[in-house]
Amino acid sequence: MIDHADDELTEAFIKELHFILKHDTKDSTLGWFAVGDYKRRPNVVGGRETARPKDVPARMAALLDSYRAKDNVTIEDIIAFHAAFEQIHPFQDGNGRVGRLVALKECLKHNIVPFLIEDRKKAFYYRGLANWDDERGWLIDTCLDGQDTFKRLLAKFDL
Numbered sequence: 001m002i003d004h005a006d007d008e009l010t011e012a013f014i015k016e017l018h019f020i021l022k023h024d025t026k027d028s029t030l031g032w033f034a035v036g037d038y039k040r041r042p043n044v045v046g047g048r049e050t051a052r053p054k055d056v057p058a059r060m061a062a063l064l065d066s067y068r069a070k071d072n073v074t075i076e077d078i079i080a081f082h083a084a085f086e087q088i089h090p091f092q093d094g095n096g097r098v099g100r101l102v103a104l105k106e107c108l109k110h111n112i113v114p115f116l117i118e119d120r121k122k123a124f125y126y127r128g129l130a131n132w133d134d135e136r137g138w139l140i141d142t143c144l145d146g147q148d149t150f151k152r153l154l155a156k157f158d159l
Helices: 011-022 053-068 075-088 095-109 119-130 136-156
Strands: none
Touching: 011 053, 011 095, 053 075, 075 095, 075 119, 075 136, 119 136
Protein backbone atom coordinates (compact mmCIF):
# COMPACT_ATOMS: atom_id res chain seq x y z
CA MET A 1 0.00 0.00 0.00
CA ILE A 2 2.87 2.36 0.74
CA ASP A 3 4.23 1.92 -2.79
CA HIS A 4 0.84 2.74 -4.29
CA ALA A 5 -0.46 5.25 -1.76
CA ASP A 6 -0.29 8.20 -4.15
CA ASP A 7 -1.71 6.32 -7.13
CA GLU A 8 -5.21 7.06 -8.34
CA LEU A 9 -7.76 4.57 -7.08
CA THR A 10 -8.94 2.54 -10.08
CA GLU A 11 -10.93 -0.60 -10.81
CA ALA A 12 -7.74 -2.18 -12.16
CA PHE A 13 -5.92 -1.55 -8.86
CA ILE A 14 -8.81 -2.93 -6.81
CA LYS A 15 -8.92 -6.04 -9.00
CA GLU A 16 -5.15 -6.42 -8.63
CA LEU A 17 -5.52 -6.42 -4.85
CA HIS A 18 -8.12 -9.17 -5.15
CA PHE A 19 -5.80 -11.18 -7.39
CA ILE A 20 -2.91 -10.83 -4.93
CA LEU A 21 -5.12 -11.99 -2.05
CA LYS A 22 -6.85 -14.88 -3.82
CA HIS A 23 -4.42 -16.39 -6.35
CA ASP A 24 -2.95 -19.76 -5.41
CA THR A 25 -5.82 -20.40 -3.01
CA LYS A 26 -8.42 -23.14 -3.17
CA ASP A 27 -10.82 -20.59 -4.64
CA SER A 28 -8.53 -20.11 -7.64
CA THR A 29 -9.08 -23.77 -8.59
CA LEU A 30 -12.83 -23.25 -8.96
CA GLY A 31 -13.85 -22.56 -12.54
CA TRP A 32 -16.62 -20.16 -11.55
CA PHE A 33 -14.49 -18.16 -9.10
CA ALA A 34 -13.11 -15.05 -10.80
CA VAL A 35 -9.78 -14.37 -9.08
CA GLY A 36 -8.84 -10.76 -9.78
CA ASP A 37 -12.16 -10.02 -11.45
CA TYR A 38 -15.70 -9.24 -10.41
CA LYS A 39 -17.99 -11.99 -9.18
CA ARG A 40 -19.89 -14.23 -11.56
CA ARG A 41 -22.44 -15.50 -9.05
CA PRO A 42 -24.75 -13.58 -6.73
CA ASN A 43 -23.84 -13.52 -3.07
CA VAL A 44 -25.36 -12.48 0.24
CA VAL A 45 -23.61 -10.87 3.19
CA GLY A 46 -25.08 -10.82 6.67
CA GLY A 47 -28.46 -11.76 5.25
CA ARG A 48 -28.40 -8.79 2.85
CA GLU A 49 -28.37 -9.12 -0.91
CA THR A 50 -25.47 -7.50 -2.69
CA ALA A 51 -25.18 -6.13 -6.22
CA ARG A 52 -26.04 -8.59 -8.95
CA PRO A 53 -22.97 -9.66 -10.93
CA LYS A 54 -24.22 -7.93 -14.08
CA ASP A 55 -24.59 -4.64 -12.14
CA VAL A 56 -21.17 -4.67 -10.46
CA PRO A 57 -19.11 -2.97 -13.22
CA ALA A 58 -21.48 -0.02 -13.53
CA ARG A 59 -21.89 0.38 -9.77
CA MET A 60 -18.13 0.22 -9.17
CA ALA A 61 -17.49 2.76 -11.94
CA ALA A 62 -20.09 5.11 -10.46
CA LEU A 63 -18.69 4.69 -6.94
CA LEU A 64 -15.15 5.43 -8.10
CA ASP A 65 -16.24 8.41 -10.22
CA SER A 66 -18.14 9.90 -7.29
CA TYR A 67 -15.26 9.34 -4.88
CA ARG A 68 -12.57 10.67 -7.22
CA ALA A 69 -14.63 13.84 -7.82
CA LYS A 70 -14.10 14.93 -4.20
CA ASP A 71 -11.72 17.85 -3.74
CA ASN A 72 -10.80 17.24 -0.11
CA VAL A 73 -11.14 13.63 1.03
CA THR A 74 -11.85 13.13 4.75
CA ILE A 75 -11.88 10.02 6.93
CA GLU A 76 -15.68 10.09 6.68
CA ASP A 77 -15.41 10.02 2.86
CA ILE A 78 -13.12 6.99 3.03
CA ILE A 79 -15.48 5.23 5.44
CA ALA A 80 -18.46 6.04 3.19
CA PHE A 81 -16.57 4.64 0.18
CA HIS A 82 -15.77 1.52 2.18
CA ALA A 83 -19.41 1.04 3.19
CA ALA A 84 -20.60 1.46 -0.39
CA PHE A 85 -17.91 -0.94 -1.63
CA GLU A 86 -19.03 -3.57 0.88
CA GLN A 87 -22.68 -3.09 -0.13
CA ILE A 88 -21.77 -3.69 -3.77
CA HIS A 89 -19.60 -6.65 -2.72
CA PRO A 90 -17.92 -6.85 -6.13
CA PHE A 91 -15.99 -10.09 -5.57
CA GLN A 92 -17.13 -13.59 -4.78
CA ASP A 93 -14.98 -13.60 -1.63
CA GLY A 94 -12.34 -11.35 -0.08
CA ASN A 95 -14.36 -8.14 -0.24
CA GLY A 96 -13.69 -7.14 3.37
CA ARG A 97 -9.94 -7.59 3.04
CA VAL A 98 -9.80 -5.75 -0.28
CA GLY A 99 -12.04 -2.99 1.06
CA ARG A 100 -9.91 -2.48 4.16
CA LEU A 101 -6.72 -2.40 2.05
CA VAL A 102 -8.30 0.25 -0.17
CA ALA A 103 -9.21 2.26 2.93
CA LEU A 104 -5.62 1.97 4.18
CA LYS A 105 -4.24 3.13 0.83
CA GLU A 106 -6.62 6.07 0.67
CA CYS A 107 -5.85 7.13 4.25
CA LEU A 108 -2.14 7.16 3.39
CA LYS A 109 -2.79 9.11 0.18
CA HIS A 110 -4.74 11.81 2.00
CA ASN A 111 -2.47 12.04 5.08
CA ILE A 112 -5.12 10.56 7.35
CA VAL A 113 -4.22 8.16 10.13
CA PRO A 114 -5.53 4.75 8.96
CA PHE A 115 -7.85 2.58 11.00
CA LEU A 116 -7.51 -1.02 12.13
CA ILE A 117 -10.46 -3.20 13.02
CA GLU A 118 -9.37 -5.47 15.85
CA ASP A 119 -10.83 -8.97 16.00
CA ARG A 120 -12.50 -8.20 19.31
CA LYS A 121 -14.32 -5.25 17.72
CA LYS A 122 -15.42 -6.89 14.47
CA ALA A 123 -19.00 -7.27 15.71
CA PHE A 124 -19.25 -3.46 15.95
CA TYR A 125 -17.71 -3.13 12.47
CA TYR A 126 -20.19 -5.59 10.95
CA ARG A 127 -23.08 -3.89 12.73
CA GLY A 128 -21.94 -0.55 11.34
CA LEU A 129 -21.75 -1.92 7.80
CA ALA A 130 -25.13 -3.66 8.07
CA ASN A 131 -26.85 -0.51 9.33
CA TRP A 132 -24.97 2.08 7.26
CA ASP A 133 -28.03 3.29 5.37
CA ASP A 134 -29.96 3.97 8.59
CA GLU A 135 -27.23 4.88 11.11
CA ARG A 136 -23.83 5.99 9.81
CA GLY A 137 -22.48 6.84 13.24
CA TRP A 138 -21.93 3.21 14.24
CA LEU A 139 -19.45 2.50 11.46
CA ILE A 140 -17.84 5.92 11.67
CA ASP A 141 -17.32 5.56 15.44
CA THR A 142 -15.94 2.03 15.03
CA CYS A 143 -13.46 3.21 12.40
CA LEU A 144 -12.46 6.23 14.48
CA ASP A 145 -11.84 3.83 17.37
CA GLY A 146 -9.72 1.80 14.95
CA GLN A 147 -7.84 4.98 14.12
CA ASP A 148 -7.08 5.40 17.83
CA THR A 149 -5.75 1.82 17.82
CA PHE A 150 -3.45 2.70 14.92
CA LYS A 151 -2.25 5.82 16.76
CA ARG A 152 -1.40 3.71 19.83
CA LEU A 153 0.67 1.38 17.65
CA LEU A 154 2.50 4.32 16.11
CA ALA A 155 3.29 5.65 19.58
CA LYS A 156 4.39 2.22 20.81
CA PHE A 157 6.95 2.01 18.02
CA ASP A 158 7.92 5.71 18.23
CA LEU A 159 6.60 6.42 14.74
